Amino acid sequence: METKKIRKTSWLRHIFFESKLGWLFVFMVVSYLAMGFMSYALKGNFKYFSGSTLQSMVGQIPEIGILAIGCMLPMITGGIDLSMIGKANLSGIVAAAFMKALISDTTPEGTQVLISIVAILLAIVVGSLAGLLNGLIISKFNTPPLIVTLGSNYVFMGIAVVITEGQSIVGLPKAFNTIGQGMLFGAIPVQFVVLVLVAVVIWFLVTRTAYGTKLYMTGSNMVAAEFSGINMTRLLCTTYTISGVLSALSGCILFGRSSQANADYGTTYTLQAIMIAVLGGTNPNGGEGNVLGVVFAMFTMQFLATGMNFFQVTNVTYLKDIVWGAVLIIVMIVNYVSAARNEKHKLRQM
Amino acid sequence: MIRNRLRRMAKSNELYVFLVILLIYAIVSIISPVFFSAYSVVSVLKTAIEPLIYAVGAYLVILSGGIDITVAGIGAFSMFTATKIVYEMNYEGSALLPYVLAVAFGTGLGMINGLLISRLKIPPMIATLGMNSIINGVMLFFIGSREISRVPIGILTAGRTYLLTVYNANGVAAPLSTTVFIAIALLIIMFLFLRYTMLGANIFAIGGNTESAMRAGINVPNTQLIVYTIAGALYGLGGMVHTITYVNSNPMDLIGQEMITIAAVIIGGARITGGHGTLTGTVLGVLLIQLVNNCLNTVGIPTYWQRFVVGMVLVIGTSLTAYQALKEKRKLHVEISPAPQTTKE
Numbered sequence: 001m002e003t004k005k006i007r008k009t010s011w012l013r014h015i016f017f018e019s020k021l022g023w024l025f026v027f028m029v030v031s032y033l034a035m036g037f038m039s040y041a042l043k044g045n046f047k048y049f050s051g052s053t054l055q056s057m058v059g060q061i062p063e064i065g066i067l068a069i070g071c072m073l074p075m076i077t078g079g080i081d082l083s084m085i086g087k088a089n090l091s092g093i094v095a096a097a098f099m100k101a102l103i104s105d106t107t108p109e110g111t112q113v114l115i116s117i118v119a120i121l122l123a124i125v126v127g128s129l130a131g132l133l134n135g136l137i138i139s140k141f142n143t144p145p146l147i148v149t150l151g152s153n154y155v156f157m158g159i160a161v162v163i164t165e166g167q168s169i170v171g172l173p174k175a176f177n178t179i180g181q182g183m184l185f186g187a188i189p190v191q192f193v194v195l196v197l198v199a200v201v202i203w204f205l206v207t208r209t210a211y212g213t214k215l216y217m218t219g220s221n222m223v224a225a226e227f228s229g230i231n232m233t234r235l236l237c238t239t240y241t242i243s244g245v246l247s248a249l250s251g252c253i254l255f256g257r258s259s260q261a262n263a264d265y266g267t268t269y270t271l272q273a274i275m276i277a278v279l280g281g282t283n284p285n286g287g288e289g290n291v292l293g294v295v296f297a298m299f300t301m302q303f304l305a306t307g308m309n310f311f312q313v314t315n316v317t318y319l320k321d322i323v324w325g326a327v328l329i330i331v332m333i334v335n336y337v338s339a340a341r342n343e344k345h346k347l348r349q350m
Numbered sequence: 351m352i353r354n355r356l357r358r359m360a361k362s363n364e365l366y367v368f369l370v371i372l373l374i375y376a377i378v379s380i381i382s383p384v385f386f387s388a389y390s391v392v393s394v395l396k397t398a399i400e401p402l403i404y405a406v407g408a409y410l411v412i413l414s415g416g417i418d419i420t421v422a423g424i425g426a427f428s429m430f431t432a433t434k435i436v437y438e439m440n441y442e443g444s445a446l447l448p449y450v451l452a453v454a455f456g457t458g459l460g461m462i463n464g465l466l467i468s469r470l471k472i473p474p475m476i477a478t479l480g481m482n483s484i485i486n487g488v489m490l491f492f493i494g495s496r497e498i499s500r501v502p503i504g505i506l507t508a509g510r511t512y513l514l515t516v517y518n519a520n521g522v523a524a525p526l527s528t529t530v531f532i533a534i535a536l537l538i539i540m541f542l543f544l545r546y547t548m549l550g551a552n553i554f555a556i557g558g559n560t561e562s563a564m565r566a567g568i569n570v571p572n573t574q575l576i577v578y579t580i581a582g583a584l585y586g587l588g589g590m591v592h593t594i595t596y597v598n599s600n601p602m603d604l605i606g607q608e609m610i611t612i613a614a615v616i617i618g619g620a621r622i623t624g625g626h627g628t629l630t631g632t633v634l635g636v637l638l639i640q641l642v643n644n645c646l647n648t649v650g651i652p653t654y655w656q657r658f659v660v661g662m663v664l665v666i667g668t669s670l671t672a673y674q675a676l677k678e679k680r681k682l683h684v685e686i687s688p689a690p691q692t693t694k695e
Contacts, residue, residue, distance in 0.1 A: 147616055169477045321484070
């Protein structure tokens with residue numbers, strides 16, 4: 001824990017200069033304010049800053065945010081997970097089909113709640129099994145993660161479509177929908193609470209446990225990590241399983257929010273989740289990434305997206321595509337330039 | 351010599367893919383004898399032309415050790431923008447102009463990819479991910495999102511010029527478009543390019559081991575730039591072939607094509623880490639996926655199984671090759687490692 005000592009001496013300096021966290025935070029706040037004032041300039045009111053807007057934004061973040069955190073873990077090991085949405089849809093659909101089979105209109109309220117909870121647990125089991133499968137193939141056969149997850153995404157989505165026969169499952173029970181629509185204390189969306197819990201648990205896992213240390217070691221140098229006695233099969237399987245659990249949660253939120261389950265839902269989410277993870281400072285080559293950065297990044301993206309909704313242009317979704325892509329590439333360019341400058345600085349000091 | 355060659359062939363991935371293709375064809379023909387006809391062959395070939403052009407581009411990129419997920423983005427942008435320009439111009443000439451425009455757009459966009467990756471050292475996956483988002487956004491926001499179904503006359507005539515037409519028992523036609531010449535010419539050029547030019551060899555070299563390629567004096571950034579530019583041009587070309595084949599230009603048509611294309615190249619035996627893979631393998635990979643898509647319908651398996659089957663083929667196929675590579679590596683380790691076996695006799 002030597003890094004901790006250094007951080008204590010000047011944490012402000014650490015945050016702004018040695019990690020990207022501070023900048024990500026500033027970027028988030030700036031995008032919130034900029035979008036707010038821009039919408040004021042266009043529409044003449046401060047509706048963007050109102051509580052209800054914030055509430056709806058906070059309600060929209062979790063489904064993609066949890067996916068992004070789930071994407072981050074494999075990326076830290078130097079891998080990637082393209083099957084997030086496949087797992088999410090598959091587990092969500094298994095849960096939906098399970099509930100549809102057991103719950104009818106006459107089922108008493110209490111039983112419905114119970115069945116919904118079992119359904120969510122079932123989804124988590126399905127998601128973790130799917131993730132475990134990815135992990136096993138990757139570690140046992142030494143197949144590149146990109147390909148395994150690309151293929152398994154088709155498999156999972158395929159199974160989901162086969163279960164639903166290409167139809168949507170509509171009219172999910174109210175108790176289940178709570179996870180995507182409910183409000184805690186009448187103001188905080190339940191799904192946001194789930195996101196916070198996920199973020200805290202994953203943060204704890206990667207920063208405060210042996211597993212986390214191994215995770216970063218593997219990402220920075222896989223060969224060295226393996227030679228230092230890390231059980232690679234176990235580590236990779238754990239990582240992809242956790243990523244599976246997170247996809248399952250996201251899938252439940254996704255279907256709970258729309259109260260229907262469709263195997264084709266959210267196909268664009270995979271790339272968006274990766275984008276958020278990278279924006280949040282996760283290094284796609286492995287070894288770097290932290291939860292807080294990813295959280296800042298998901299808020300930034302949501303602020304930008306909601307802000308653009310206030311612009312009142314047609315086809316605003318496409319405008320979002322442009323902005324998100326541009327932000328991603330600009331961030332990568334800035335990373336490159338600052339890394340090059342750091343290198344030069346170090347050379348000069350020598 | 352011939353024996354060596356045969357032995358190498360028996361080990362090659364292409365042979366397995368080819369056998370799988372034959373196997374699928376045989377099984378489907380047994381289940382439904384209608385499938386065993388010129389009609390089904392032509393209809394598979396017909397649908398394979400366009401993905402093949404994309405796959406050759408993606409193959410080059412994967413060979414160089416990168417990855418490109420702008421396939422659908424560049425393809426759709428080039429075809430749609432080119433069609434739109436020609437449409438707005440009320441141009442009445444041949445299909446040559448739309449082709450040139452589409453390839454030009456593709457080249458430009460591919461070059462941007464190449465610059466981001468080679469000059470600014472952004473990981474290919476991320477750079478092309480961002481670019482895909484931007485390209486799609488720009489196309490749908492600024493250029494238009496509604497399909498052009500009344501295509502200009504040049505595209506229409508090109509699309510309706512067939513090399514040959516085959517009918518099945520019910521009299522349904524499967525016309526083989528003249529675009530097949532484009533695919534054949536492309537394959538020949540690519541084969542010669544990779545086999546007999548310095549640049550072609552360089553692509554293999556930087557994919558195999560970037561560091562040693564650099565030490566050997568190969569200009570890695572420039573080679574990467576050229577690879578992504580060529581790939582972009584090919585996606586543009588493929589996009590235009592799409593418009594010409596379906597006589598319709600819909601910007602949403604190609605969504606998801608990037609993953610299928612990469613899957614085809616990988617099934618064909620190219621290694622995602624670069625440096626390994628053949629053009630023949632890529633062609634076979636494309637044919638395999640198209641065959642699967644095509645014959646599921648014939649056998650009466652609902653279309654929603656398609657994705658599942660393609661995914662399974664991809665996972666199992668690559669796991670087998672990766673496992674083979676792992677075994678070879680282990681064998682190599684055993685051979686190199688000290689401790690020669692002492693014989694007690």
